[in-house]
Amino acid sequence: MLNERKLKILQAIIQDYIETAAPVGSRTLSKRYNFGISPATIRNEMADLEDLGFIVQPHTSAGRVPSDKGYRLYVDQFMPLKKIKAVELDYLVLDLLQEIGEIEQILQYSLRILSQLTNYTAIALAPQIKESKLKHVQLIPVDSSQMIVVIITDNGIIKKSVIKPNCEIDENSAQIISNFLNNELHGLSVKNIKTDLIETLSGEFVYLSGLIERIISEVFRSLDEVNNIDIFLDGVMNMFNFPEYNDILKAKSFLKLLEEKELLSNLITSFENEGLSISIGSENVYEEVKDCSLVTATYKIDDTVLGWLSIIGPTRMDYSTVVSVMTQISEFIKELLNNKYK
Amino acid sequence: MLNERKLKILQAIIQDYIETAAPVGSRTLSKRYNFGISPATIRNEMADLEDLGFIVQPHTSAGRVPSDKGYRLYVDQFMPLKKIKAVELDYLVLDLLQEIGEIEQILQYSLRILSQLTNYTAIALAPQIKESKLKHVQLIPVDSSQMIVVIITDNGIIKKSVIKPNCEIDENSAQIISNFLNNELHGLSVKNIKTDLIETLSGEFVYLSGLIERIISEVFRSLDEVNNIDIFLDGVMNMFNFPEYNDILKAKSFLKLLEEKELLSNLITSFENEGLSISIGSENVYEEVKDCSLVTATYKIDDTVLGWLSIIGPTRMDYSTVVSVMTQISEFIKELLNNKYK
DNA sequence: ATTAGCACTCGATAACATAGAGTGCTAACA
DNA sequence: TGTTAGCACTCTATGTTATCGAGTGCTAAT
Known part of the structure; x- marks a missing residue:
């Protein structure tokens, strides 16, 4: 037929x-x-x-x-697949990516490339710290009431956060506490750190001074704080070049969607396929994207999914180009990350 | 007449x-x-x-x-001036602001308050690190090829950045170099740090190992990198509730304006008045905002302007409410910052 | 199986008519 | 002299109607 x-x-x-x-x-x-x-x-x-x-x-x-x-x-x-031409793929920028230390920046640049090559909107979900293992914790005193906690995970996420244990700490004590925390926390999964630590320390817990106890609880708090959904966007304005979004109401609801981090995150994290996931219009569960299509890729380190890259556009999307671009860029990032953190 | x-x-x-x-x-x-x-x-x-x-x-x-x-x-x-009612001004949120350590977060919350109370778009320019003095520098090794530089300034700005001096450094050496840098750099203005340091070191420059030299130059690079324009926004969608922006072209050009960080920054930093600055439609120099009005306040520490808060809306703006809200919020922030960092 | 021919449908566009909100001017009035 | 009712006039917004054209499905001939 x-x-x-x-x-x-x-x-x-x-x-x-x-x-x-x-x-x-x-x-x-x-x-x-x-x-x-x-x-x-x-x-x-x-x-x-x-x-x-x-x-x-x-x-x-x-x-x-x-x-x-x-x-x-x-x-x-x-669908025909294209190979992006060298002229379009700016190798200079890709080289530059090699030089960047922080995942967040790599993502931001990748989004720029994705959105510019496709003319749609590119979305990234930054890696969730709770899926990682702690590698290093460093306390730095700022002034009499504040300290910085710098957290480094095994997969290269670096977060900083300010805590306020209500006590004064000089640089030496900060270093000593840092060392203590590193000994105790190193290698623990951030997700389970609380229960794990309490278990580990249960024996010696009574010996901990009130000071350290306060700092530990503040560090826990800052881990939660640092753990909220981080979404990056690029090329939001691109959508307004398509006649689909000449209607102000459509445009408004699209922008609204992009503002709802929670929903966006749920939407994108639902694609856990190996390789690319393509979801077209009504295939999407959420009402808000029933006239959009998404092409989504995950990025991993050591086979654990760290985060997501996605391109969103009208269902009348140039799937051919988008899939080609996404394949190549996500492949590139996969290699980049695994070279860096393996 | x-x-x-x-x-x-x-x-x-x-x-x-x-x-x-x-x-x-x-x-x-x-x-x-x-x-x-x-x-x-x-x-x-x-x-x-x-x-x-x-x-x-x-x-x-x-x-x-x-x-x-x-x-x-x-x-x-x-124009009549209003006092915001306690019901509207969420004191819980304001109390929460007291607890926040980082200026960026304080700004982000303030924007939320501003945009929600006024129904316009709120903009903030984060403090420029180059106008501050260095208080503390800390190096933290991440792995064999990367280190984190954490920079703390006298006015409470905290920045982190990843550098890649191509040499391996263990934790001890990192601490020693941190100490060295702190001795040399403490109290220097970030703006003049390069020339100042070279002057200070000119005598002993020859004694510096290649290692430290490389790290210093990387730290400089990261200072530049960290120094780009940081603009925060909130309530962007608010604009679409006004009939002025029912026209898709108007809406588009407004969004475009908000994407042009450079222009926005120039626009807002041009208001250096004591107190609030109000600029109305055609009074604005930039073509892009000739049908907008801005109400702008600076925030300071110790009488040096650190950054800006601004509300942008159509010229048909409820000046009365906006000025009242902005006055009270910026006053609140002024006190907050000066209590914190004085 | 293919196709020319044709009547039919329906959105888009243009042309036209009408209603209504608002103005400026004039002349009358206090 | 300032105020006001009255009125002709203007211009937009809205609704109506007519027309055009792209596209279809069906039929009958090839």
């Missing part, structure tokens, strides 16, 4: 619609592509494709538009 | 327009306010006010709209 010719026509409709954003009619198709058949024949085929659910008609006298099911078939079966 | 009655009418026009966003006609005025004069008389007065340039007519058969000059008069001469 889905013969060669129907597929070709479907592909033409999809590619044309992705390019022009206008419903595609039989005459346009026969003019623009060389099928060697007349518009009337194309019309018959299109009627079939509509029956099969791959395209829809916005209204009786309009051309056809791909349905989500149509995009899905296209993505799964016959 | 500007008698009592004209002023009253002007005030009514401005307040009505701020509230309704619709041009105000003579009949509306005489119905809504009790001037004790007929619409015809009001019309005569309005014609005069237009001649004087305080109001304009969008077109012949429309009511009047305040001009920028009109808003200016209103703001300078007869």
